[in-house]
Amino acid sequence: MKRLWHRSLAAQFICFMLIALALSQGIGLLMSWDERGQALRAAAKSEFFSRTASLARLVEATPAAIHDGILGASGTNYTRFWLSAEEPREADAWRREAWTQLAKPLPNLIRPHRKPPADELEQAAAQPPPGLTASAVAAPLSWVTLPPSKWPLTRPAKFLNLDDAYGMGLAVSLENGTWLNAAFAKSVPNSIWTSQSAVSLAITAVVLSLIALIVARGIARPMRRLAVAAEALGRGESVAPLPESGPDDIRQTAEAFNRMQARLQRFVADRTRMLAAIGHDLRTPLTSLRLRTEFVTDLEIQDKMLKTISEIETMTEAALAFAREEATAETTRTVDLGALIESLCDDLAELGRDVTFVEGPAVTYRCRPDGLRRAARNLIENAVRYGERARVSLKGDADSIDIVVDDDGPGIPEAAMGRVFAPFYRLEQSRNRETGGIGLGLSIARTIARHHGGDVSLVNQARGLRATINLPKVGQAALQAHYSAS
Incomplete structure (x- = not known):
């Protein structure tokens, strides 16, 4: 991943856009968290009031013998309804009764051979069901009278909060003098993260990633062209x-x-x-x-x-x-570098020079072959002239290719290593062309190598001198791909 991060502009764009998406979604969730909670509480309260009002009308319109069945059938996982003969007055006592009713299993879930034990009902009355906040249990409670304008019926009702989340209670008088009691309690949602939110976020991330990829390629394409x-x-x-x-x-x-x-x-x-x-x-x-x-x-x-x-x-x-x-x-083209240097060595050997080429792996390289051939020829002729013989080989790694020329001569004094590349400089001071040339061979070889992005280096060995033309592979693949495509 670290290598991809450093090498791919698209990866950086995608990463930054996904980070921006995550930050924006997180800030949005934090800002909307309270609004969402308030909206959920208002919706739950409205549904609870409407359901209780409808049930009150239904109870008033039906015989008393079936009231218990109606109330039991109307209960849900988080609502319970029951009747009381008198108006509930003490809020704490009514709340304990509400928790007891909420703890009772629904009628259609009670098995015939088992009834809720009395100790379970007492325990349920002492504390709210699991998942509900109990911070309001110890707080003093009081009834709030709801006028007809605040809920569906034309008669007032008494309202009570059971806890600081979604728990609430309602008591309304019926025409026969009894009171309909309703309790509602629902677990506080731990997170607003849902499967729908995950799918929406995933789709948004994919779309943003595609946009980032297109933008990055649009930027990287001219940059690659410029690099080539x-x-x-x-x-x-x-x-x-x-x-x-x-x-x-x-x-x-x-x-x-x-x-x-x-x-x-x-x-x-x-x-x-x-x-x-x-x-x-x-x-x-x-x-x-x-x-x-x-x-x-x-x-x-x-x-x-x-x-x-x-x-x-x-x-x-x-x-x-x-x-x-x-x-x-000279036109630059892709050649077999090993074949180029081997043919040069063969030509010099046919002229009577002591030149040998060490076979190596086939290497293709984009270069100006005539210029590179001349640079190698200058080094080989120097090796034969001053070092009796030349042994030529190709060596390479992932970053460069070396044309290596070894001889058996006396080498070059370290103090003169830098000066031998100067034009017309010669170690041999006789100025005789038969023995020393004119002093342009190394200078021309280095100029040609540097035109290819490389260089020429000289190193004294235990016996003789090693002259190396170092050619970089960096950019070769991009150059060959570019010119092949064009």
């Missing part, structure tokens, strides 16, 4: 401008990304053109210097000057070649 485009741009790929549509925040983000991409491409193009122009413009003064060198009479000085000019020309040509390759946009 940023990953591709960081790897030096040419990215089509993002669609500048949707809400203002998303549209402004897409516009900012498109402007940034245009500025970066313009900056790289200007730098490449400037480098090419500098290299081209250097040719004219170098040619002039070479011509003037011919007039130097001292042959030793002339030879040194010609070597220096030749070295500058070589560096200039290398800079021009590098600028031309930078200006050429």
Whole structure:
């Protein structure tokens, strides 16, 4: 769940909306709790008054011989009716009688062979049935006279609260001088949570979750598109401008990304053109210097000057070649990286170089294959030139892929580890191209690796040097899925 929370915007949206739903429902229940209780009490009181009034009319209209049967049949699980010869006056005594009547089983539930024991009736008279609040039992009671406007009959009645919840009593005089007594008691509801409330809340939660999922996907889709485009741009790929549509925040983000991409491409193009122009413009003064060198009479000085000019020309040509390759946009595509490096090793081995490739698992990678091949070739040629032989292998884990080149040479001094990547820097100071090259191999290799989002690292081992091109896998799946879909 923690991983899903951090990785899924939809999960966060759904969680927040469900929390908001729970809070709003809880606050609503707290606010409506008292109102609901009052409404239930008013409904119960109205139904009790109406039922008692109807029963009073029925008793008055029927013979006295069947009154007990009518009253017994009219009782319910929470109401009892009985007749008394005199007007009830003492409220406490009447209440005890009411609890006794409520404790008696209904007539249709009494088994013929068993009657309620007397001790059970006495105990029931002493306390209310289970589930009813007894806080009002010890409180002094008094009758309240109900005028005809307060209840259905035209004659007054006497009303009494049995407890502080739903318990109530009523006494009304009949035409024959007797009194009809009615008692009502119902357990206090412990919770307003019902199955209907649960179903309603569940349906609301599902609807809100679907809405949150749609909203989260609407936000995440352009964000994923932006992430894929940023990953591709960081790897030096040419990215089509993002669609500048949707809400203002998303549209402004897409516009900012498109402007940034245009500025970066313009900056790289200007730098490449400037480098090419500098290299081209250097040719004219170098040619002039070479011509003037011919007039130097001292042959030793002339030879040194010609070597220096030749070295500058070589560096200039290398800079021009590098600028031309930078200006050429190679198409990025998915290749079998193992097959690419193995074919490079085979080509170098056919040229007489001591290069071996260690077989490894097949690895597909989205890259610019010509550029990556050149970076690996530079490292392998350095290994052969300075370390006698090169052993090439592919290693990888869940986050990256490494192109590893090992040699048997003397390695590189630790103090020079950072400087060897500088353009035209060489450990071999003779400036002889046959022994030391021109000093652009590692610089070009690192530039190409960084254009792929990776880097080049050098590590001295017990014997030889290990050069590694580290390529990240992060974003590869999204890039391949995006370009496959498009």
